[in-house]
Amino acid sequence: AAQAAIVCSPFGMTLGRRPMAGKATGKARRVALFLFDGVDLLCTSGPACLLVYAARHLARLGKPGYEIGYFSATGGALVTKQGLVVAARPLAEVRAAELDTIILPGGDSEEWRDPVIVSWLASQGPDVRRFAGISCGAFYLAYAGLLDGRSATTHWSECDLLEASFPQVNVVRDSIYVRDGGVWTSAGAAAGLGCPGRSSFEARCARTSG
Numbered sequence: 530a531a532q533a534a535i536v537c538s539p540f541g542m543t544l545g546r547r548p549m550a551g552k553a554t555g556k557a558r559r560v561a562l563f564l565f566d567g568v569d570l571l572c573t574s575g576p577a578c579l580l581v582y583a584a585r586h587l588a589r590l591g592k593p594g595y596e597i598g599y600f601s602a603t604g605g606a607l608v609t610k611q612g613l614v615v616a617a618r619p620l621a622e623v624r625a626a627e628l629d630t631i632i633l634p635g636g637d638s639e640e641w642r643d644p645v646i647v648s649w650l651a652s653q654g655p656d657v658r659r660f661a662g663i664s665c666g667a668f669y670l671a672y673a674g675l676l677d678g679r680s681a682t683t684h685w686s687e688c689d690l691l692e693a694s695f696p697q698v699n700v701v702r703d704s705i706y707v708r709d710g711g712v713w714t715s716a717g718a719a720a721g722l723g724c725p726g727r728s729s730f731e732a733r734c735a736r737t738s739g
Contacts, residue, residue, distance in 0.1 A: 560597050563620075569610045604619030635717075641668040663714075663718065668683070676698045
């Protein structure tokens with residue numbers, strides 16, 4: 530049987546290649562979602578949907594929203610954990626200085642230790658305002674050293690592994706998501722809906738930093 534496919538779009542466009550709704554004043558915050566073979570669909574689509582709808586609401590308030598881009602190590606077609614085929618843009622096209630947030634979804638991955646990805650993430654630390662590891666996406670952040678000396682969480686089934694592999698990380702087992710400075714982690718895909726999309730949206734509507 531043929532697999533369903535979605536083409537993930539560049540910055541400034543939502544899923545389906547439709548422009549962001551509304552005419553907001555100011556500059557939108559750019560969010561990069563990093564994809565890989567075996568990525569969990571809910572870990573990806575949950576935060577993405579929330580940010581897209583948040584952008585529409587913020588535009589109605591006359592406030593800048595979010596632009597979402599989808600990237601992978603080499604770009605091209607990827608297969609999610611659920612069997613859906615998606616297409617991402619190559620990491621080489623990311624202009625880190627323009628990014629506000631990098632989101633690392635969870636899923637079945639062998640790339641946590643990939644030196645190219647780990648090195649790229651580590652190099653973004655000084656320039657990117659916020660990182661988010663959704664579920665097992667926390668391992669990307671850990672291997673890049675971005676969780677060193679911080680509190681973090683991950684999917685309950687992987688907490689022991691995270692703690693054993695990274696003793697320099699304070700693993701929090703009883704929170705659905707943890708924010709430590711500019712780094713957010715969540716305990717699962719559904720918990721990722723509050724990490725960082727919803728909290729960021731609420732903060733910006735309240736005219737505070739988010």
